[in-house]
Amino acid sequence: MGNQKKRKCLLWRSRRKRYKGDTMSNISLAEAVKLKSVLSKRIHELEEEMNQIGFVEIEKGDTLPKQTRTLVQVEQELDDVRADFRLLDKLMYEANIRNEVNFNGENITIVEAIELATQLRAKARKCKEFGVSKKEEHVYSYGETSSLLKVAMFDPEVYRVKGLELERQANRLSNLINAKNYAIELDFDGEKYF
Numbered sequence: 001m002g003n004q005k006k007r008k009c010l011l012w013r014s015r016r017k018r019y020k021g022d023t024m025s026n027i028s029l030a031e032a033v034k035l036k037s038v039l040s041k042r043i044h045e046l047e048e049e050m051n052q053i054g055f056v057e058i059e060k061g062d063t064l065p066k067q068t069r070t071l072v073q074v075e076q077e078l079d080d081v082r083a084d085f086r087l088l089d090k091l092m093y094e095a096n097i098r099n100e101v102n103f104n105g106e107n108i109t110i111v112e113a114i115e116l117a118t119q120l121r122a123k124a125r126k127c128k129e130f131g132v133s134k135k136e137e138h139v140y141s142y143g144e145t146s147s148l149l150k151v152a153m154f155d156p157e158v159y160r161v162k163g164l165e166l167e168r169q170a171n172r173l174s175n176l177i178n179a180k181n182y183a184i185e186l187d188f189d190g191e192k193y194f
Contacts, residue, residue: 027190029095030181032088035190039085042193046078084193091186099184101176104169110177117173124166131160 027035054071056064096111103113133156139148 025189025191026185027188028182029092029099029184029186030178031190031194032092032095032186032188033181035188035193036085036088036092038193039081039088042081043078043085046074046081049074050078084188088186088188091188095184095186099180101173101180103173103176110180113173113177117170117177120166120170120173124163124170127159127163127166129163130154131156131163133159 049069050071053067053069053074058064093111096114097109099110100107101110101113103116108116130152133152135152135156137150139150141148
């Protein structure tokens with residue numbers, strides 16, 4: 001049963017390639033990230049075009065102006081772009097779950113690596129924030145009877161160094177993700193958008 005499924009999948013892919021023309025090309029996961037942004041922008045443009053051509057203002061008795069595209073044509077293109085967006089999104093999610101990077105001696109999926117890089121950056125930001133704190137500073141008070149001090153319960157220098165190290169790790173992990181993204185091929189024809 002497994003081989004039969006494989007054959008059906010390969011047959012579907014070859015038919016799809018013939019249907020779209022023999023020039024179908026794959027794109028890297030890195031290109032897919034950029035293409036997703038392009039598709040999102042195109043969706044917004046087509047929605048705006050629908051608003052513009054869906055209504056016209058004319059004086060009573062005047063003939064309707066000739067339009068280069070109909071609302072139905074724009075709506076069909078919008079449906080096509082949205083379908084491509086969904087397919088691309090699905091392929092990207094699958095690739096991010098199936099593929100791994102090795103970080104600090106541990107293999108983790110790309111989706112986990114992306115989240116870890118985000119968390120490392122957040123932690124680095126917080127540590128650097130503590131790193132620029134003063135060990136001890138006077139707090140202004142309303143009364144003159146007592147002098148208040150704000151005392152750090154940690155060593156700011158330790159947190160400054162820790163923040164820099166966490167940022168370095170996040171950058172290293174991001175580089176591993178980017179390198180992997182260029183190595184992964186997705187079965188998606190982006191030629192009509194690039």
